Amino acid sequence: MAVINVTSGNQAILTLGSNAALAVPGNAGGLVVPFVQDITINATPGTVRYSTLDSTSSSAFTTVNENSVSLNILVDETVMFGDDSGNVNTVIDRGLFRTSTDKTEINFSVLVTGTGTTGDIYIAGKGFIGGLAPTASIDGAVWLSPVELICNGELTQTVES
Amino acid sequence: MSKRTDIIGRITTNIAAHTNYSISEELPFDSGGIPLYTKNLNTIYVDQQEIAVEELYSTLDQGVVNETTTTINAYLAVDAKNQFSDIDTVVANLLIARNVITGTVESTSDYETEIAEDVITYTFEYNFITV
Numbered sequence: 500m501a502v503i504n505v506t507s508g509n510q511a512i513l514t515l516g517s518n519a520a521l522a523v524p525g526n527a528g529g530l531v532v533p534f535v536q537d538i539t540i541n542a543t544p545g546t547v548r549y550s551t552l553d554s555t556s557s558s559a560f561t562t563v564n565e566n567s568v569s570l571n572i573l574v575d576e577t578v579m580f581g582d583d584s585g586n587v588n589t590v591i592d593r594g595l596f597r598t599s600t601d602k603t604e605i606n607f608s609v610l611v612t613g614t615g616t617t618g619d620i621y622i623a624g625k626g627f628i629g630g631l632a633p634t635a636s637i638d639g640a641v642w643l644s645p646v647e648l649i650c651n652g653e654l655t656q657t658v659e660s
Numbered sequence: 661m662s663k664r665t666d667i668i669g670r671i672t673t674n675i676a677a678h679t680n681y682s683i684s685e686e687l688p689f690d691s692g693g694i695p696l697y698t699k700n701l702n703t704i705y706v707d708q709q710e711i712a713v714e715e716l717y718s719t720l721d722q723g724v725v726n727e728t729t730t731t732i733n734a735y736l737a738v739d740a741k742n743q744f745s746d747i748d749t750v751v752a753n754l755l756i757a758r759n760v761i762t763g764t765v766e767s768t769s770d771y772e773t774e775i776a777e778d779v780i781t782y783t784f785e786y787n788f789i790t791v
Contacts, residue, residue: 512720573725637766640727
C-alpha cells in the first residue's frame with residue numbers, strides 16, 4: 500500500500516478528446532488541460548432513504564450514479580478559447596468555452612498514477628463541460644476558473660497495459 | 661530600466677519646481693559609514709532596489725506563477741528647526757512618485773521620520789508587487 504504522491508507533475512492529469520481514443524492518457528492528439536490547481540472525481544451513487552416501523556434507523560437503496568469531475572484552473576488562453584486550427588480533436592479547435600456553450604459531448608480521462616504507461620491507472624468517461632466561471636481580480640493577477648465535467652454515463656477505471 | 665531608475669526619474673520631475681531640494685543617483689551613498697543624506701541636507705538619495713520572489717500559484721503539472729516584490733528605500737534629511745515651507749508638498753510628491761511604476765498588483769509607499777541632532781530624516785519605502 501502506498502499513498503499516491505501528486506507532486507511530481509505527472510499525476511492527476513486531465514486529458515480531453517472529442518472521442519474516447521483521443522482522451523486516453525498519453526495520446527498525442529488529446530488535450531492535456533494545463534495549470535490545474537486541484538481536481539476532484541465525484542463518483543456518487545444516488546440513494547433513496549426510507550424508514551420502516553421495525554427499525555430504529557433508516558434504510559437506503561441505490562438509484563443511478565451521478566458522476567462528475569470538478570477542477571480549478573489558471574486560464575490558458577489557447578485551451579480556454581481554442582486555436583481554431585481545424586484539429587480533429589474539436590476540444591483543441593474550439594476550446595473549453597465554446598465546447599461548453601456548444602453543449603458538445605466530449606470524452607475525458609484523469610490519470611491517477613504515473614505517466615500513462617503500463618500499470619498506470621486512469622479514470623475515463625464522457626460528458627459535457629460546465630461550470631466555467633472565469634474570474635479575474637487585481638489581487639489574483641491571472642484569470643482563474645472552475646470547470647465541471649458533467650458525466651453522461653459511468654466512469655470507468657482502466658489499468659494501462 | 662529598473663524600478664529604481666524609474667522612481668528617480670519621477671522624483672526628479674516631481675521636485676523640479678522645489679529648487680531647495682535635489683536628488684542624487686549616487687550609489688553607495690555613505691562616507692566612512694555615515695550616510696551622505698545626513699551630511700547633504702535636502703538631497704534625496706534612493707537606495708538599491710531589493711527583490712523577493714514568492715510562489716503565487718502552483719499547479720499539478722508543476723506550473724508556477726510567481727509574484728515579485730520590489731522594495732526601494734529613499735532618504736531625505738532636512739534641518740528640523742528650519743524646514744522649508746514646501747516640505748509637506750515635497751513629501752507628498754515623493755510618496756506619489758510610486759505611480760510611475762505600472763503593471764503592478766499592488767503599489768504602496770509610506771515614510772517614517774527620525775529626529776537626531778536637529779536633523780529630521782525621512783525614510784521612504786516603496787513596495788511594488790508584480791506577477
